[in-house]
Amino acid sequence: MPLSSKHLLGLHGVPREDIQLILDTATTFREILDRPIKKVPTLQGKTIVNLFYENSTRTRISFELAQKRLSADTVNFSTSGSSTKKGETFKDTVRNIEAMKVDMIVVRHQSAGVPKFLTRITNAIIINAGDGLHEHPTQGLLDMYSIREKFGKLEGLNVCIVGDIAHSRVALSNIFGLKTMGANVSICGPTTMIPFGIESLGVKVYYNINEAISNNDVLNVLRIQLERNAGERIPSLREYHKYFGITAERLEKFNKDIVILHPGPINRGVELSSEVADGPYQIILDQVTNGVAVRMAVLYLLGTMH
Amino acid sequence: MEIKAKIIDETGLQRTITRLAHEILERNKGSKNLVLIGMRTRGEFICNRISDKIKEIDNSEPPKGILDVTLYRDDFRTRLKQPEVSVTSITFDINEKDIILIDDVLYTGRTVRAALDALMDLGRPNTIQLCVLVDRGHRELPIRADFVGKNIPTSLNEEIKVKLKEIDGEDAVYLVNAPKQ
Numbered sequence: 496m497p498l499s500s501k502h503l504l505g506l507h508g509v510p511r512e513d514i515q516l517i518l519d520t521a522t523t524f525r526e527i528l529d530r531p532i533k534k535v536p537t538l539q540g541k542t543i544v545n546l547f548y549e550n551s552t553r554t555r556i557s558f559e560l561a562q563k564r565l566s567a568d569t570v571n572f573s574t575s576g577s578s579t580k581k582g583e584t585f586k587d588t589v590r591n592i593e594a595m596k597v598d599m600i601v602v603r604h605q606s607a608g609v610p611k612f613l614t615r616i617t618n619a620i621i622i623n624a625g626d627g628l629h630e631h632p633t634q635g636l637l638d639m640y641s642i643r644e645k646f647g648k649l650e651g652l653n654v655c656i657v658g659d660i661a662h663s664r665v666a667l668s669n670i671f672g673l674k675t676m677g678a679n680v681s682i683c684g685p686t687t688m689i690p691f692g693i694e695s696l697g698v699k700v701y702y703n704i705n706e707a708i709s710n711n712d713v714l715n716v717l718r719i720q721l722e723r724n725a726g727e728r729i730p731s732l733r734e735y736h737k738y739f740g741i742t743a744e745r746l747e748k749f750n751k752d753i754v755i756l757h758p759g760p761i762n763r764g765v766e767l768s769s770e771v772a773d774g775p776y777q778i779i780l781d782q783v784t785n786g787v788a789v790r791m792a793v794l795y796l797l798g799t800m801h
Numbered sequence: 802m803e804i805k806a807k808i809i810d811e812t813g814l815q816r817t818i819t820r821l822a823h824e825i826l827e828r829n830k831g832s833k834n835l836v837l838i839g840m841r842t843r844g845e846f847i848c849n850r851i852s853d854k855i856k857e858i859d860n861s862e863p864p865k866g867i868l869d870v871t872l873y874r875d876d877f878r879t880r881l882k883q884p885e886v887s888v889t890s891i892t893f894d895i896n897e898k899d900i901i902l903i904d905d906v907l908y909t910g911r912t913v914r915a916a917l918d919a920l921m922d923l924g925r926p927n928t929i930q931l932c933v934l935v936d937r938g939h940r941e942l943p944i945r946a947d948f949v950g951k952n953i954p955t956s957l958n959e960e961i962k963v964k965l966k967e968i969d970g971e972d973a974v975y976l977v978n979a980p981k982q
């Protein structure tokens with residue numbers, strides 16, 4: 496059964512069956528990553544452009560590896576060293592790239608809604624790799640995959656997203672996806688980082704990290720995004736760490752098997768102590784490996800759709 | 802599904818499996834270097850049965866694996882439906898091994914070609930030998946089976962349906978009319 500949509504713009508409104516299919520398909524690709532030759536010829540002859548208007552290390556590498564492992568031809572575009580510096584508009588850039596006959600575009604942009612806009616001006620299949628403060632669907636999917644791998648299910652799990660919710664596209668994708676899959680989603684952070692009215696999405700809000708730890712099976716800890724002026728919303732990083740940082744002592748106090756996720760890159764000593772970031776509770780590097788498998792699944796399912 | 806004839810019944814199937822197991826052991830002078838790989842979906846169960854038979858005859862148990870070739874198929878652009886992929890499970894080293902690749906029906910040979918590509922990505926076996934329950938002809942590639950349960954010449958508007966107890970609730974091979982496109 497194919498996916499119900501031609502593009503992956505976000506997890507909002509994506510049906511449960513689609514998410515299930517992506518996660519199940521990713522299991523197949525996870526196996527390929529353990530082989531001596533980590534490559535299959537599935538997307539041979541397809542051309543994919545990675546259109547990255549915003550800095551990224553792991554998402555771009557993860558997408559590129561996923562594409563290469565499916566034998567697609569990939570082209571990378573980044574704003575530095577491109578004609579955008581000469582004043583070319585975004586629309587013109589994209590139209591030109593499309594005229595070179597590409598099949599899929601993976602796009603990251605600092606403005607929300609750019610992937611959706613692309614679907615209107617090109618015929619290519621669009622995958623959102625993060626747009627502004629809107630969504631980051633493949634991160635949401637890989638988080639769900641990693642949690643499911645650990646617990647064997649998503650339904651009924653208590654998952655708390657901790658940190659700068661207001662500036663996080665990862666948080667939104669996680670909330671939409673996890674809720675669709677039947678998890679109980681909550682968020683936790685300082686009041687200044689919790690968007691007004693977020694309860695309307697059906698999430699519980701904690702302002703106390705200890706309560707969040709004691710009531711949840713999973714903590715998805717977000718990065719404090721200093722590049723998005725997150726510093727203005729908290730008195731100091733030290734204070735943030737004191738009240739919301741995940742430390743080994745805090746976790747040990749509750750003596751339970753909690754699982755810690757983090758989309759990376761980690762601000763060590765701010766949202767996670769180094770002890771936790773490298774400790775037995777976290778599955779951060781599993782998330783990175785699973786990211787390639789999940790992106791392969793998305794590329795496969797969209798790229799071979801008729 | 803319009804059945805034209807029942808080609809093999811339950812006892813016939815058992816006999817065929819026994820003969821295939823004997824032939825495999827005879828050709829390879831025992832099972833010392835063998836590994837058995839069944840192709841999803843029905844090849845997997847035929848593989849299990851051949852493996853049980855080999856155990857009975859030779860008192861040995863060669864490693865068993867399952868191969869899914871969806872990602873290696875060359876017909877993505879021509880098919881109407883997106884094929885579902887499932888996991889390949891070959892947890893042992895296939896280097897220098899004699900692989901018996903097992904499937905239910907051999908037809909155009911394209912699935913076998915995909916399987917050969919997939920196996921080559923997993924290692925460098927000594928030999929790959931093909932074992933099929935039914936060879937229905939109409940090859941589009943230069944591929945032939947080393948072990949054949951039964952040759953059933955068919956026309957292009959006929960199909961072979963292999964039924965196995967594990968998933969279909971009965972053991973039989975039918976010749977049926979192909980559904981109209």
